[in-house]
Amino acid sequence: MAVVREFTLPDLGEGLTGAEIVRWLVQVGEVVAVDQPVVEMETAKAVVEVPCPYGGVVTARFGEEGDSLEVGRPLVTVAVGSDSGAARPSGGDGDSGGDGQGSGNVLVGYGTGAASARRRQRVRAVGAAGIGSVAAAEGAPSAVPDAGRGGTAAAAPHGSAPVDGDSGPLAVISPLVRRIAREHGLDLRRLAGSGPEGLILRSDVERAIAAPAPSLSGAADGAERVPLRGIRRAVAEKLTRSRREIPDATCWVDADATELLAARAAMNASGERRISVLALLARVVTAALARYPDLNSTVDTERSEIVRLPGVHLGFAAQTDRGLVVPVLRDAHTMTTTALAAEMARLTEAARTGSLTPAELTGGTFTLNNYGVFGVDGSTPIINHPEAAMLGVGRIAAKPWVHEGELAVRQVVQLSFTFDHRVCDGGTAGGFLRLVADCVEQPAVLLAAV
Incomplete structure (x- = not known):
């Protein structure tokens, strides 16, 4: 049967x-x-x-x-x-x-x-x-x-x-009726159907489309409404929740990245794997978090507890055709710079092709955001809830800089650091950011920070 x-x-x-x-x-x-x-x-x-x-x-x-x-x-x-x-x-x-x-x-x-x-x-x-x-x-x-x-x-x-x-x-049977409504931005939930038992018919939709649109206070005629869907909707909800729940604060510093770029060039000249600046910064971040573990944590609001996390799962923001996604480098604290570069390249390619799995997009404990790729110097990052901090990196650009007591043209980057003020005070946040900046200016400092 x-x-x-x-x-x-x-x-x-x-x-x-x-x-x-x-x-x-x-x-x-x-x-x-x-x-x-x-x-x-x-x-x-x-x-x-x-x-x-x-x-x-x-x-x-x-x-x-x-x-x-x-x-x-x-x-x-x-x-x-x-x-x-x-x-x-x-x-x-x-x-x-x-x-x-x-x-x-x-x-x-x-x-x-x-x-x-x-x-x-x-x-x-x-x-x-x-x-x-x-x-x-x-x-x-x-x-x-x-x-x-x-x-x-x-x-x-x-x-x-x-x-x-x-x-x-919804009291709708016909796919054609749904398609017409969708193409004209018509919300079927607001229509009363004239068919049997309130069924919405094509004539109902066409009549609603032909009717004069109500005026919108403060909006120009012909304003376009774009639904928040998919990843865009998820990003909006997460950022709104972050702003609503996290008392965040931001500090920033300019750093001379000339030596960092020189170290990267030397590594790329001697190795098979190409090392990106972001991979170097990821290695710097894991070392700094080892020194300042309060920033690799989350807040359990129900129990009023700060939860210090044992491992660093480092998220990094990646812009794709489908919107902003944040792939996660799991156990980043155990990786070498070369391993970080390889995994970052793999996840970036997966993000571009839309093949990232849910597991590769969740579970982050700290986020690294490189908005310098958009040609801007600074920003005040919004924390990726439920994490406690995010490091933002601006563009690296040639600027006048006092180097060894003399004015010189150096490669300068602005670092922005947003943190949850519940997990630490400004001293901890400032110490973390200063260590990151020191490693950028003098990569050898990274050896002492490990």
């Missing part, structure tokens, strides 16, 4: 409670295999493919591209026949229940078997598996006739209204 199983958005881990639909990988009426990715989702950390633990025919999809879903909300429903191989629930013994090639377990943010490479087929009816005829009209309420009774065995849950983000189901 055919059974319609609902697959909900799984727990993506690392405190991620929702995701945005980037691209559907299957259509309604399509045959899917166990562990086959069905949708591409963008979390606050990365873009991942989500595999379905059921094999059968897709009877419904919930949400359109650009929609946000919470963990636990329906993604798709799949009609599973008696011998079509529904997977065991997550945490089972790994039996795929079908061809044995997939585990059936939906892991955090990843596919689970070789089924992701299997060929997908578009069908309108499947009879061999005992499923019967399946409606292939996308967006329509899909019912699966029961081969044993000749009636309707099950229908897509939650009626015919796909779920939209955290606001419950």
